[in-house]
Amino acid sequence: xxxxxxxxLFSTISLVKVANSQDFxxxxxxxxxxxxxxxxxxxxxxxxxxxxxxxxxxGIGAGAESGYTTYAVAYDxxxxxxxxxFGLLAMMDRTANGIYNRYNIFMTYAYQIRLSRKLGLKIxxxxxxxxxxxDWNKLKxxxxxxxxxxxxxxxxxxEVPPTSLSQNNFDGGFGFLFFNQNFYAxxxxxxxxxxxxxxxxxxxxxxxxLYLGSHVGMIKMxxxxxxxxxxxxxxxxxxxxxxxxxPVALFNYELINMGMGFRHTFKELESLIFYVxxxxxxxxxNYSYDHTMSALSGYTGGSHExxxxxxxxxxxxxxxxxxxxxxxxxxxILKN
Numbered sequence: 001x002x003x004x005x006x007x008x009l010f011s012t013i014s015l016v017k018v019a020n021s022q023d024f025x026x027x028x029x030x031x032x033x034x035x036x037x038x039x040x041x042x043x044x045x046x047x048x049x050x051x052x053x054x055x056x057x058x059g060i061g062a063g064a065e066s067g068y069t070t071y072a073v074a075y076d077x078x079x080x081x082x083x084x085x086f087g088l089l090a091m092m093d094r095t096a097n098g099i100y101n102r103y104n105i106f107m108t109y110a111y112q113i114r115l116s117r118k119l120g121l122k123i124x125x126x127x128x129x130x131x132x133x134x135d136w137n138k139l140k141x142x143x144x145x146x147x148x149x150x151x152x153x154x155x156x157x158x159e160v161p162p163t164s165l166s167q168n169n170f171d172g173g174f175g176f177l178f179f180n181q182n183f184y185a186x187x188x189x190x191x192x193x194x195x196x197x198x199x200x201x202x203x204x205x206x207x208x209x210l211y212l213g214s215h216v217g218m219i220k221m222x223x224x225x226x227x228x229x230x231x232x233x234x235x236x237x238x239x240x241x242x243x244x245x246x247p248v249a250l251f252n253y254e255l256i257n258m259g260m261g262f263r264h265t266f267k268e269l270e271s272l273i274f275y276v277x278x279x280x281x282x283x284x285x286n287y288s289y290d291h292t293m294s295a296l297s298g299y300t301g302g303s304h305e306x307x308x309x310x311x312x313x314x315x316x317x318x319x320x321x322x323x324x325x326x327x328x329x330x331x332x333i334l335k336n
Contacts, residue, residue, distance in 0.1 A: 022239055023190065023211050024070050024093055026054060027261070027273045027288045029235045029246065031307045034074050034087040036215060036235070037188040038108040039124030039177040042078030042085015046313020050074040052305075056290075059301025067300070069094045076108070085110040085122070099138045103131040106171070115178075122177045126190075130208075133166040134199055162199035169195030169208075185216040209240035228253050233261075248275065255279055257286075262293075269293045271303070284309040 026032050032052050033040040050073070057067030076087030087108035094101050106128030113121045144155040175188030190211040217233040233248040243266040250259035261273040271293050277286035290303035 022209075022242065023237075024054075024091065025237065025244060025246075026052065026070075027246065027248075027263070027290055027303070027305050028052070028275070028286055028307050029215065030217060030233045030248070031284075031286055031309060032072060032074070034076050034089050034108050034126075035072060035091070036213070037124065037175040037177055037186045038087070038106075038126040038173070039110045039122040039175040039186055039188070040085075041076045041087035041108040041110040041122075041124055042112075043110075043122070043177075043179075044076070044311055044313065045078045045080075046311065047077045048075070048312065049310045050076075051308040053307070054303065054305045056303040057292075057296075057300040058304070059299060067096070078112075083112050085112065085124075089126075089128075097138070099135050101133050101135075103129075104171070105129055110177075118180045120179055122179070123174070124176070125172070125174045127170070127172040130169045130171045130195060131166065134162075136161045136165055164199065167196065167199065169193070171195055171208075173211075175213075182221070183216075183218045186214070188213045211237065211239045213237045226254050231257075231259075246273070248273070250275060250277075252279075263290065268295075282311050282313075284311065 024035075026035075029036050032050065033043060034050075052070070052072040052074075054070040055067065056069070060067050070091065070093045072089065072091045074087060074089040076085060078085045085108075087110075089104070089106045089108065091104040092101070093103075106126045108124060108126040110122045110124035113123070115121050139159075140151050141157045141159050143159075144151060144157050146155065170193050171191060172193050173188065173190035174192075175186055177184060177186035179185075188211075190213075191208050192210070195208050213235065214237075215233070215235045217231065219229050219231045222228040222230070229252050231250045231252065233250070235244075235246045237244045245264045245266065246261055248259060248261035250257050255278055257275070257277045257279070259275045261275065263270045263273065271290040273288055273290050275286065275288045277284065279285075284307075286307045288305045290305075292298075292300045292302055
Protein backbone atom coordinates (compact mmCIF):
# COMPACT_ATOMS: atom_id res chain seq x y z
CA UNK A 1 0.00 0.00 0.00
CA UNK A 2 2.85 2.37 0.82
CA UNK A 3 4.42 1.95 -2.60
CA UNK A 4 1.09 2.51 -4.33
CA UNK A 5 0.79 5.86 -2.56
CA UNK A 6 4.35 6.80 -3.46
CA UNK A 7 3.72 5.79 -7.06
CA UNK A 8 0.62 7.98 -7.14
CA LEU A 9 2.51 10.93 -5.67
CA PHE A 10 5.43 10.83 -8.05
CA SER A 11 3.31 10.07 -11.09
CA THR A 12 1.37 13.22 -10.21
CA ILE A 13 4.63 15.17 -10.23
CA SER A 14 5.42 13.74 -13.68
CA LEU A 15 2.26 15.16 -15.26
CA VAL A 16 4.01 18.29 -16.46
CA LYS A 17 1.93 18.89 -19.59
CA VAL A 18 -0.79 20.66 -17.59
CA ALA A 19 -0.15 21.44 -13.96
CA ASN A 20 -1.44 24.09 -11.59
CA SER A 21 1.51 25.11 -9.44
CA GLN A 22 0.54 25.94 -5.87
CA ASP A 23 2.38 28.46 -3.71
CA PHE A 24 4.72 27.49 -0.92
CA UNK A 25 3.16 27.37 2.53
CA UNK A 26 4.79 27.70 5.92
CA UNK A 27 3.58 26.67 9.34
CA UNK A 28 5.55 29.61 10.78
CA UNK A 29 3.90 32.05 8.36
CA UNK A 30 4.23 34.89 10.90
CA UNK A 31 8.02 34.45 10.88
CA UNK A 32 8.34 34.65 7.09
CA UNK A 33 6.78 38.06 6.93
CA UNK A 34 7.67 39.67 3.62
CA UNK A 35 6.71 36.44 1.85
CA UNK A 36 3.41 36.43 3.73
CA UNK A 37 2.68 40.01 2.76
CA UNK A 38 4.93 42.61 1.07
CA UNK A 39 3.26 45.25 3.24
CA UNK A 40 5.26 43.80 6.16
CA UNK A 41 8.50 45.07 4.61
CA UNK A 42 10.26 47.19 7.20
CA UNK A 43 7.80 46.24 9.92
CA UNK A 44 10.87 45.81 12.08
CA UNK A 45 12.47 49.26 12.19
CA UNK A 46 16.14 48.31 12.09
CA UNK A 47 17.76 45.91 9.60
CA UNK A 48 16.37 42.38 9.81
CA UNK A 49 17.62 39.14 8.26
CA UNK A 50 15.36 36.07 8.15
CA UNK A 51 16.35 32.50 7.27
CA UNK A 52 13.76 29.78 6.76
CA UNK A 53 13.92 26.04 6.05
CA UNK A 54 10.99 23.66 5.56
CA UNK A 55 11.23 19.91 4.91
CA UNK A 56 7.77 18.59 4.06
CA UNK A 57 7.06 14.84 3.81
CA UNK A 58 10.66 13.52 4.13
CA GLY A 59 9.29 10.00 4.70
CA ILE A 60 7.85 9.48 1.22
CA GLY A 61 11.16 8.36 -0.30
CA ALA A 62 14.87 7.88 0.19
CA GLY A 63 16.94 10.86 1.27
CA ALA A 64 16.31 13.89 3.43
CA GLU A 65 14.99 15.91 0.48
CA SER A 66 12.71 13.25 -0.99
CA GLY A 67 9.57 15.30 -0.34
CA TYR A 68 9.33 19.06 -0.66
CA THR A 69 12.23 21.14 0.66
CA THR A 70 12.03 24.92 0.76
CA TYR A 71 14.73 27.45 1.62
CA ALA A 72 14.18 31.19 2.05
CA VAL A 73 16.40 34.13 2.96
CA ALA A 74 15.11 37.68 3.36
CA TYR A 75 16.37 41.14 4.27
CA ASP A 76 14.19 44.13 5.07
CA UNK A 77 14.48 47.52 6.71
CA UNK A 78 12.45 50.67 7.37
CA UNK A 79 13.76 54.01 6.04
CA UNK A 80 12.33 56.78 8.17
CA UNK A 81 13.09 59.64 5.76
CA UNK A 82 11.04 57.94 3.06
CA UNK A 83 8.42 56.60 5.46
CA UNK A 84 8.91 53.32 3.64
CA UNK A 85 10.10 49.76 4.06
CA PHE A 86 12.25 47.86 1.56
CA GLY A 87 12.93 44.16 1.31
CA LEU A 88 14.64 41.46 -0.71
CA LEU A 89 13.52 37.82 -0.70
CA ALA A 90 15.14 34.76 -2.33
CA MET A 91 13.59 31.28 -2.22
CA MET A 92 14.35 27.81 -3.55
CA ASP A 93 11.99 24.83 -3.53
CA ARG A 94 13.09 21.28 -4.39
CA THR A 95 10.58 18.52 -5.08
CA ALA A 96 11.45 14.81 -4.88
CA ASN A 97 15.24 15.20 -4.59
CA GLY A 98 15.38 17.82 -7.30
CA ILE A 99 13.05 16.39 -9.95
CA TYR A 100 11.23 19.71 -10.04
CA ASN A 101 12.84 22.90 -8.71
CA ARG A 102 11.54 26.43 -8.33
CA TYR A 103 13.54 29.60 -7.67
CA ASN A 104 12.20 33.03 -6.75
CA ILE A 105 13.81 36.37 -6.14
CA PHE A 106 11.65 39.37 -5.28
CA MET A 107 12.01 42.96 -4.23
CA THR A 108 9.36 44.39 -1.91
CA TYR A 109 8.29 47.90 -0.99
CA ALA A 110 5.82 49.18 1.62
CA TYR A 111 4.66 52.70 2.35
CA GLN A 112 3.51 53.49 5.88
CA ILE A 113 0.55 55.75 6.69
CA ARG A 114 -0.31 56.91 10.19
CA LEU A 115 -4.08 56.67 10.65
CA SER A 116 -4.05 57.73 14.30
CA ARG A 117 -1.62 58.03 17.18
CA LYS A 118 -1.55 54.25 17.68
CA LEU A 119 -2.86 52.81 14.40
CA GLY A 120 -0.90 52.43 11.17
CA LEU A 121 -1.49 51.21 7.62
CA LYS A 122 1.18 49.78 5.36
CA ILE A 123 0.59 49.31 1.62
CA UNK A 124 3.07 47.02 -0.10
CA UNK A 125 3.97 45.65 -3.53
CA UNK A 126 6.40 43.04 -4.76
CA UNK A 127 7.94 42.16 -8.10
CA UNK A 128 10.55 39.74 -9.29
CA UNK A 129 11.44 36.59 -11.15
CA UNK A 130 10.04 33.07 -10.87
CA UNK A 131 12.11 30.32 -12.41
CA UNK A 132 11.46 26.57 -12.64
CA UNK A 133 13.32 23.60 -14.08
CA UNK A 134 12.64 19.92 -14.55
CA ASP A 135 15.20 17.10 -14.32
CA TRP A 136 13.73 14.81 -16.97
CA ASN A 137 16.20 12.00 -16.31
CA LYS A 138 14.89 11.55 -12.78
CA LEU A 139 11.25 11.13 -13.83
CA LYS A 140 9.62 7.70 -13.80
CA UNK A 141 6.63 6.82 -16.01
CA UNK A 142 4.17 3.94 -16.05
CA UNK A 143 5.75 2.33 -19.12
CA UNK A 144 9.01 1.96 -17.14
CA UNK A 145 7.46 -0.39 -14.60
CA UNK A 146 8.78 -3.94 -14.74
CA UNK A 147 5.90 -6.40 -14.01
CA UNK A 148 8.03 -8.21 -11.43
CA UNK A 149 10.50 -5.71 -10.03
CA UNK A 150 8.68 -2.41 -10.41
CA UNK A 151 10.94 0.51 -11.36
CA UNK A 152 13.97 -1.66 -12.05
CA UNK A 153 16.89 -1.19 -14.38
CA UNK A 154 16.84 1.42 -17.09
CA UNK A 155 13.66 0.77 -19.08
CA UNK A 156 13.12 3.39 -21.77
CA UNK A 157 9.97 5.48 -21.79
CA UNK A 158 7.90 6.44 -24.80
CA GLU A 159 7.18 9.85 -23.27
CA VAL A 160 8.67 12.72 -25.27
CA PRO A 161 10.50 15.38 -23.22
CA PRO A 162 9.50 19.01 -23.69
CA THR A 163 11.58 21.30 -25.89
CA SER A 164 12.68 23.33 -22.89
CA LEU A 165 13.19 21.99 -19.38
CA SER A 166 13.11 25.43 -17.77
CA GLN A 167 10.78 28.41 -17.65
CA ASN A 168 11.06 31.98 -16.38
CA ASN A 169 8.28 34.40 -15.50
CA PHE A 170 7.96 37.87 -14.03
CA ASP A 171 5.70 37.87 -10.99
CA GLY A 172 4.05 40.65 -9.04
CA GLY A 173 1.42 41.38 -6.42
CA PHE A 174 0.42 43.66 -3.57
CA GLY A 175 -0.89 43.67 -0.01
CA PHE A 176 -1.91 45.91 2.85
CA LEU A 177 -1.66 45.68 6.62
CA PHE A 178 -3.41 47.48 9.50
CA PHE A 179 -1.53 47.30 12.79
CA ASN A 180 -0.96 48.67 16.24
CA GLN A 181 0.98 47.42 19.25
CA ASN A 182 -1.42 44.58 20.03
CA PHE A 183 -3.07 43.68 16.73
CA TYR A 184 -2.48 43.26 12.99
CA ALA A 185 -4.69 42.34 10.02
CA UNK A 186 -3.71 42.11 6.39
CA UNK A 187 -4.56 40.87 2.91
CA UNK A 188 -2.27 39.95 0.04
CA UNK A 189 -2.79 39.05 -3.60
CA UNK A 190 -0.10 37.28 -5.67
CA UNK A 191 0.49 36.37 -9.32
CA UNK A 192 -1.13 39.32 -11.08
CA UNK A 193 1.10 38.90 -14.15
CA UNK A 194 -0.54 35.79 -15.65
CA UNK A 195 2.62 33.71 -15.66
CA UNK A 196 2.64 30.50 -17.67
CA UNK A 197 2.86 27.22 -15.84
CA UNK A 198 3.76 24.53 -18.35
CA UNK A 199 6.77 22.99 -20.07
CA UNK A 200 5.01 21.75 -23.21
CA UNK A 201 3.53 24.02 -25.85
CA UNK A 202 -0.19 23.64 -25.46
CA UNK A 203 -3.39 25.14 -26.79
CA UNK A 204 -4.75 24.85 -23.26
CA UNK A 205 -2.79 27.64 -21.64
CA UNK A 206 -2.07 26.81 -18.00
CA UNK A 207 -1.40 29.78 -15.75
CA UNK A 208 -0.31 29.97 -12.15
CA UNK A 209 -3.57 30.66 -10.33
CA LEU A 210 -4.09 33.84 -8.32
CA TYR A 211 -3.32 33.55 -4.62
CA LEU A 212 -5.44 35.38 -2.06
CA GLY A 213 -4.28 35.40 1.55
CA SER A 214 -5.55 37.05 4.71
CA HIS A 215 -3.98 37.03 8.16
CA VAL A 216 -4.74 38.44 11.57
CA GLY A 217 -3.02 38.32 14.93
CA MET A 218 -3.34 39.70 18.42
CA ILE A 219 -1.41 39.60 21.67
CA LYS A 220 -2.49 39.61 25.29
CA MET A 221 0.34 40.84 27.50
CA UNK A 222 0.28 39.55 31.09
CA UNK A 223 3.63 40.83 32.32
CA UNK A 224 5.89 43.11 30.29
CA UNK A 225 8.76 42.74 32.70
CA UNK A 226 9.30 39.02 32.07
CA UNK A 227 7.65 39.05 28.62
CA UNK A 228 4.72 36.83 29.56
CA UNK A 229 2.06 36.94 26.86
CA UNK A 230 -0.32 34.90 24.73
CA UNK A 231 -0.22 35.48 20.96
CA UNK A 232 -2.87 34.30 18.51
CA UNK A 233 -2.24 34.18 14.75
CA UNK A 234 -4.53 33.09 11.94
CA UNK A 235 -3.74 32.70 8.25
CA UNK A 236 -6.24 31.86 5.50
CA UNK A 237 -5.24 31.21 1.89
CA UNK A 238 -7.24 30.48 -1.25
CA UNK A 239 -5.75 29.35 -4.57
CA UNK A 240 -7.41 27.47 -7.44
CA UNK A 241 -10.27 25.88 -5.49
CA UNK A 242 -7.92 25.05 -2.62
CA UNK A 243 -8.47 26.47 0.86
CA UNK A 244 -6.04 26.46 3.77
CA UNK A 245 -6.69 27.68 7.30
CA UNK A 246 -3.87 27.76 9.89
CA PRO A 247 -4.63 29.09 13.40
CA VAL A 248 -1.72 29.25 15.89
CA ALA A 249 -1.63 29.95 19.64
CA LEU A 250 1.75 30.76 21.23
CA PHE A 251 2.62 31.34 24.87
CA ASN A 252 5.82 33.24 25.71
CA TYR A 253 7.66 33.47 29.03
CA GLU A 254 10.96 35.32 29.15
CA LEU A 255 13.18 33.69 26.49
CA ILE A 256 10.95 30.74 25.58
CA ASN A 257 7.79 30.47 23.50
CA MET A 258 5.79 27.37 22.63
CA GLY A 259 2.39 26.59 21.22
CA MET A 260 0.11 24.61 18.95
CA GLY A 261 -1.89 25.03 15.77
CA PHE A 262 -3.38 23.05 12.93
CA ARG A 263 -3.80 23.15 9.17
CA HIS A 264 -7.27 22.55 7.73
CA THR A 265 -8.13 22.36 4.02
CA PHE A 266 -11.92 22.75 4.53
CA LYS A 267 -12.12 19.11 3.42
CA GLU A 268 -10.05 17.51 6.15
CA LEU A 269 -7.72 18.20 9.05
CA GLU A 270 -4.38 17.97 7.27
CA SER A 271 -2.02 18.30 10.25
CA LEU A 272 -1.48 19.27 13.87
CA ILE A 273 1.40 21.69 14.38
CA PHE A 274 3.68 22.03 17.41
CA TYR A 275 5.88 25.08 17.98
CA VAL A 276 8.85 25.97 20.20
CA UNK A 277 11.20 28.94 20.06
CA UNK A 278 13.92 30.88 21.84
CA UNK A 279 14.66 34.62 21.78
CA UNK A 280 17.97 36.02 23.03
CA UNK A 281 19.23 39.49 22.21
CA UNK A 282 18.92 40.09 18.49
CA UNK A 283 18.45 36.37 17.66
CA UNK A 284 15.13 34.51 17.29
CA UNK A 285 15.16 30.75 16.66
CA ASN A 286 11.93 28.81 16.09
CA TYR A 287 11.14 25.18 15.25
CA SER A 288 7.82 23.60 14.31
CA TYR A 289 6.69 20.09 13.46
CA ASP A 290 3.60 19.16 11.44
CA HIS A 291 2.08 15.83 12.42
CA THR A 292 0.14 14.57 9.39
CA MET A 293 -3.52 13.77 10.09
CA SER A 294 -4.72 13.14 6.52
CA ALA A 295 -4.95 9.84 4.63
CA LEU A 296 -1.16 9.97 4.16
CA SER A 297 -0.59 9.73 7.92
CA GLY A 298 2.15 7.20 8.66
CA TYR A 299 3.82 7.60 5.26
CA THR A 300 5.00 11.22 5.08
CA GLY A 301 7.27 11.65 8.09
CA GLY A 302 5.45 14.90 8.86
CA SER A 303 7.04 18.27 8.16
CA HIS A 304 9.91 20.08 9.87
CA GLU A 305 10.38 23.82 9.82
CA UNK A 306 13.24 25.91 11.24
CA UNK A 307 13.60 29.67 11.17
CA UNK A 308 16.24 32.16 12.30
CA UNK A 309 15.73 35.88 12.54
CA UNK A 310 18.31 38.51 13.38
CA UNK A 311 16.83 41.82 14.52
CA UNK A 312 19.77 44.20 14.53
CA UNK A 313 17.68 46.87 16.21
CA UNK A 314 17.17 44.60 19.21
CA UNK A 315 13.97 44.92 21.24
CA UNK A 316 13.55 48.50 20.03
CA UNK A 317 12.98 47.14 16.55
CA UNK A 318 9.29 47.27 15.67
CA UNK A 319 8.61 50.58 13.95
CA UNK A 320 9.49 52.35 17.16
CA UNK A 321 12.85 53.89 17.92
CA UNK A 322 13.58 55.91 21.01
CA UNK A 323 15.52 58.37 18.88
CA UNK A 324 12.67 58.95 16.44
CA UNK A 325 9.18 60.37 16.62
CA UNK A 326 6.23 59.33 14.49
CA UNK A 327 7.08 55.64 14.55
CA UNK A 328 4.24 53.23 15.30
CA UNK A 329 4.89 50.15 17.42
CA UNK A 330 3.94 46.80 15.89
CA UNK A 331 2.64 43.69 17.67
CA UNK A 332 5.23 41.95 19.83
CA ILE A 333 4.48 38.61 18.16
CA LEU A 334 5.89 39.97 14.90
CA LYS A 335 9.27 40.67 16.45
CA ASN A 336 9.73 37.77 18.91
